[in-house]
Amino acid sequence: xxxxxxxxxxxxxxxxxxxxxxxxxxxxxxxxxxxxxxxxxxxxxxxxxxxxxxxxxxxxxxxxxxxxxxxxxxxxxxxxxxxxxxxxxxxxxxxxxxxxxxxxxxxxxxxxxxxxxxxxxxxxx
Numbered sequence: 001x002x003x004x005x006x007x008x009x010x011x012x013x014x015x016x017x018x019x020x021x022x023x024x025x026x027x028x029x030x031x032x033x034x035x036x037x038x039x040x041x042x043x044x045x046x047x048x049x050x051x052x053x054x055x056x057x058x059x060x061x062x063x064x065x066x067x068x069x070x071x072x073x074x075x076x077x078x079x080x081x082x083x084x085x086x087x088x089x090x091x092x093x094x095x096x097x098x099x100x101x102x103x104x105x106x107x108x109x110x111x112x113x114x115x116x117x118x119x120x121x122x123x124x125x
Contacts, residue, residue: 004093005071006080010063013082013089014052014116049097052083053113055105064100064112072096081116094118 007014030038056064072079075096083092097117105111 004078004080005067006091007082008063008067011060011067012054012056013084014054016050016052016084047117047119049115049117051113051115053111055109055111057109061102061110061112068096068100075099092118 028040030040032038054060054064067079068074071077072095075098078093078095080091081094082089083094094116095118096114098115100112100114103111103113
């Protein structure tokens with residue numbers, strides 16, 4: 001499929017938390033001596049950040065941390081995550097942008113929350 005590590009089959013699909021998406025605009029404003037600001041496009045791509053989480057049992061948590069530490073290189077490497085977009089669940093090139101936060105859901109399951117960073121405009125919708 002590609003040279004990027006793929007989200008393990010043993011882990012559940014990533015849950016998008018709400019519809020909040022943030023990013024950095026790829027335009028630069030230049031103040032002019034007179035008249036409106038000049039707007040210059042810096043890049044053809046916009047980075048988008050989106051909050052995500054998964055709910056896992058102890059075995060799946062171990063699989064996640066193994067994937068995060070090794071394949072995702074502690075968030076430095078691009079990986080392919082299965083994300084639900086507008087019409088389908090598909091693989092999108094992403095980077096785990098924040099260190100995962102773990103909270104307990106009940107005695108057997110925990111919730112791992114993190115933000116993803118992507119340049120794929122459909123992944124963060």
